[in-house]
Amino acid sequence: MPRGGIEETEWFSFLEVVQGVQLQQVQDRLGWSLDSFDSFSVSSVRYALDSRLVPSGDRGTRWNNWFPIKLNILVWRIQLSNIPTRERLSIRGVMVPSIMCPICMAAAETIDHIFAGCRDIWDSWGGLAIWWGVFLPSHISVQSLINWLDGVNLRRGQRKAFDAVIITSFWCLWNFRNMSAFGTVLPKKSVIF
Numbered sequence: 805m806p807r808g809g810i811e812e813t814e815w816f817s818f819l820e821v822v823q824g825v826q827l828q829q830v831q832d833r834l835g836w837s838l839d840s841f842d843s844f845s846v847s848s849v850r851y852a853l854d855s856r857l858v859p860s861g862d863r864g865t866r867w868n869n870w871f872p873i874k875l876n877i878l879v880w881r882i883q884l885s886n887i888p889t890r891e892r893l894s895i896r897g898v899m900v901p902s903i904m905c906p907i908c909m910a911a912a913e914t915i916d917h918i919f920a921g922c923r924d925i926w927d928s929w930g931g932l933a934i935w936w937g938v939f940l941p942s943h944i945s946v947q948s949l950i951n952w953l954d955g956v957n958l959r960r961g962q963r964k965a966f967d968a969v970i971i972t973s974f975w976c977l978w979n980f981r982n983m984s985a986f987g988t989v990l991p992k993k994s995v996i997f
């Protein structure tokens with residue numbers, strides 16, 4: 805959930821950065837490992853966060869300029885398996901109430917599970933395929949859904965729109981997941997599509 809105006813994704817990245825920090829006694833002060841054991845600085849935290857949150861360009865990314873950059877970044881981070889799922893947080897030592905998927909409660913919450921494997925979200929991808937008159941990927945995974953555009957037969961003008969729908973779907977699923985995990989009232993699955 806947003807804390808102090810920052811996005812949840814950034815908040816968890818901040819937690820991960822801070823948890824990885826080592827402090828070292830240097831003469832009469834504590835050194836801060838993000839800054840070569842120099843004193844604490846906000847800029848060193850900002851740099852560490854940016855290196856996690858901002859694309860470095862070392863992996864091919866398809867940017868859709870119809871959207872705010874945060875939607876593209878979400879999909880990019882999903883591709884890099886860099887999303888704070890309960891399983892990932894647990895592995896990194898963050899206390900979580902459960903590692904189970906907050907939507908179906910039937911499997912561990914991995915990235916592939918939230919966006920592709922969760923039985924409660926299958927209808928969304930299936931509905932999208934029917935809406936666009938295209939086949940679902942033969943094997944549904946995060947990567948095959950991100951690359952879904954490559955295998956569909958759509959006219960040029962439609963392709964960017966379909967890409968936009970895919971990106972929006974990932975964004976909606978992540979928001980639905982957050983509402984399920986942190987909301988006071990469980991959202992209805994019918995609202996996803």
Ligand SMILES: [Zn+2]
Nearest residue numbers: 905907908922
């Ligand atoms: Zn699930």
